[in-house]
Amino acid sequence: MVRVEVRRRVVPPPTVLTRPDDEPTAAALLAAAVEVMAVNGYHGSSVRDIASAAGTSPAVLYHHYESKQGLLVRLCDRGLDVLLRATEDALDAAGPDAADRLEAIVEAHVRVHMDSQRESLIGNSELRALEAPGRALVVAKRDAQQRMFDRVVRDGARSGEFTTTHPDDAARFITIACTGVATWYRRGGPLTDDDVVVRHRAIALDAVGCRR
Amino acid sequence: MVRVEVRRRVVPPPTVLTRPDDEPTAAALLAAAVEVMAVNGYHGSSVRDIASAAGTSPAVLYHHYESKQGLLVRLCDRGLDVLLRATEDALDAAGPDAADRLEAIVEAHVRVHMDSQRESLIGNSELRALEAPGRALVVAKRDAQQRMFDRVVRDGARSGEFTTTHPDDAARFITIACTGVATWYRRGGPLTDDDVVVRHRAIALDAVGCRR
C-alpha cells in the first residue's frame, strides 16, 4: 500500500503567498480589496471589481492569492496584526497604574480603528464570510485583543483602582465601543483624531469606575 | 402624441405589500429571511435560500415583496420600529431621575438586542446593502434611537446627576456597546438575559459618571 501526501497540495506554492506585500501588485490588490469590500462587503464585491480597482485583471489576482477567500483572510489577518501590535506596544510603553494602562490600550485601539478604518470595518463585519480555517485564526487574534483589555481592567479592579463590580463585562463594553469608532468616524468631521482619543480614554475610565 | 403611464407598473399591487404580516406566508418569508441573512448576510443569501427556508418557492416571494431589496427594507424597518417602540415605552414608564431614565433605555435596548438578536444583527451590519430610499428611512430611525440616548445623558449632565464632560460621546459609547450585545450574546450561555441587563445598566451609569 502506498501513502500519498495529498493534503499538502491544498496549499498553493508558498513563496508568493507568504510574502504578498513585497510584490507591488499584490499590495495594490490588497488595498483595492480593502477599498471595495469596505463599501460593498465581501459577498457584494466581485473579483472583477477588486481587480479593476487595482488596475489589473481577475487572472492576476489568482497569481497572487489562492482565491477571493484567501484574499479576505490575508486582509483580516494583517489588520489584526496591526491592531495587536499597536496595543502590545502601548502596554509596553505604559506605566504600572491600571488607569494609565487602560488609557494606553484604549488610545491604541481607537487610533488603529481611525487610521485603518476600512480594514477594521471589514475585519469586524465580514467575520461570517470567513470560512473555517481562516475564521479560527481571526477569532483567535480577536480573542487575544479582548484578553488584553480583560487583563488590564481586572488588574485595576483587583487593586481597587477601578470600582467596577463586573470587570470582564466592562472590558468588553469598552472594546466594543472603541471598535465602533470605525463605523462612525469620518476624517474631516467635527472631531479630530485627538478629540476622539481623549474622549474615549475619559469615558473608558469612567466606565470602569476609576476614582480620579 | 400619447403619454403612457409606465411608472405605475413598477410598483406591484399594493394591498399585499403594505400589510405583509397579515399573510402567514409573507410572515414566514420575513422570518426565514431573518434566519438566513443573519448567518450569511444580505449578499450572501440567495432568494432561493430564503424561499426554501420559508417552505416555498422564489416566485411566491415576489408575490409578497417587490424584490429581495424590498424584503430587506421591510425587515430593517420593522426591527427598528420594535426597538424604538420599546425604548419609548421604557422612557414613558421611567421616573424623572436621569439615572433611572438611562437605566430604563439601556435595559430596553439591550433586551431588544437579545430578544430580536438576528433582526438587530442584520439591521446593524447590512446598512450598506440598503439602497438609497430604504437606507434613508433606516438611518432616520437609527438616528431617532440615538437621539433618545443623547437626550437622557445630556439631561443628566446638565442637572449634575452625571459628571461626564462629554455627554454626546458617552451616549454614543453606550449605544454602541449595548447594540454590540447582539454580536456576542448566546441564549443558554454563561449569562442570563437578566445578568446582561443588570451589568449593562451598571456599566452605563458608570460611563456617564453617575454618582451613586
Add this chain to the structure above:
DNA sequence: CTCCTCGTCGAACGAGCGTTCAACCACGGT
C-alpha cells in the same frame, strides 16, 4: 355546465459570479 378570474408554481431568462486555461510574448542561456 360553462366561462372567467386570479393566485400559484415549475421552468426558464439573461447577467454576472469565481475560477481556469491555453495561447502569448519578452527575455536569458547556449
Add this chain to the structure above:
DNA sequence: ACCGTGGTTGAACGCTCGTTCGACGAGGAG
C-alpha cells in the same frame, strides 16, 4: 540564431444569481 521558460492575458467555463412568465387549477358568477 535558437529554444525554453515563466509571468501575463483575453476568453471562456460551469454555475448561481435575481427576476419573470406562461401554463395550470380551484372557485365564484351567470
